[in-house]
Amino acid sequence: MSMIRFRVAMAIAFAAAVAATAAAQVLLPPDESKTVGTNVPPSWFLNENGDTLLLSDLAGAPLIVSPVFTTCPHICPAITSGLVSALAGVGGVGETFNVLTVTFDPKDTADDLRKYREKTGIPPQWFVAYGDTAQVGSLLDAIDFHFDPLPAGGFAHPNAVAILSPDLVVSGYLHGIMHTEDEVRAALRIAAGHRPLVERARPWLILAAALGLLATALAIILTSRRFR
Numbered sequence: 001m002s003m004i005r006f007r008v009a010m011a012i013a014f015a016a017a018v019a020a021t022a023a024a025q026v027l028l029p030p031d032e033s034k035t036v037g038t039n040v041p042p043s044w045f046l047n048e049n050g051d052t053l054l055l056s057d058l059a060g061a062p063l064i065v066s067p068v069f070t071t072c073p074h075i076c077p078a079i080t081s082g083l084v085s086a087l088a089g090v091g092g093v094g095e096t097f098n099v100l101t102v103t104f105d106p107k108d109t110a111d112d113l114r115k116y117r118e119k120t121g122i123p124p125q126w127f128v129a130y131g132d133t134a135q136v137g138s139l140l141d142a143i144d145f146h147f148d149p150l151p152a153g154g155f156a157h158p159n160a161v162a163i164l165s166p167d168l169v170v171s172g173y174l175h176g177i178m179h180t181e182d183e184v185r186a187a188l189r190i191a192a193g194h195r196p197l198v199e200r201a202r203p204w205l206i207l208a209a210a211l212g213l214l215a216t217a218l219a220i221i222l223t224s225r226r227f228r
Helices: 003-024 075-090 110-120 133-142 181-191 197-226
Strands: 044-046 052-054 063-068 098-103 127-129 160-164 170-175
Touching: 044 133, 063 075, 063 181, 075 098, 075 110, 075 181, 098 110, 098 133, 110 127, 160 181, 170 181
Parallel strands: 063 098, 098 127
Antiparallel strands: 044 052, 063 160, 160 170
């Protein structure tokens, strides 16, 4: 085997190993059929300054909830940095909507959060938090976000960000690692109560279809009587 072919084969093997490792670290996404339309429970956390942060403090505007753990080597920082980039284009963080990055690693500290904020470029209007395992767990259970410790360290977890309405009802999710401005903007609009045109028109479309069926049935009846 030539050196070039050997290097290509090694590169392919390495990429396959990385992909397999990443796949092993991802759990099933949240079950939206169970969560969308449900309220999340009251919860409290601590920010990177050690101050108490009530989830209710973030009500009144759509809320993006991004669960992470600060020692994550690849996926969590990529999700956070990608979200930072997309939201910079959307605008309105801390004004028209809020963002909460919350760690589910019980070992994470306030100092870890400060470093994570700096590492991923999280702006000051964006909340980062850690807290009591039960409090964090109640929020994650409500959005059906689960994680499992890995033997070598770290956690397997879904690649998902939850979107809550202003009254803290689960509105939807952003799945995957990178998100476009349009995807985020659309999710926030739905959370704010702006349903897509097709969804708003659905009752009228159903009514129109029913009337069409009724008209067709009447036409068939009248035609059949005419030819008796």
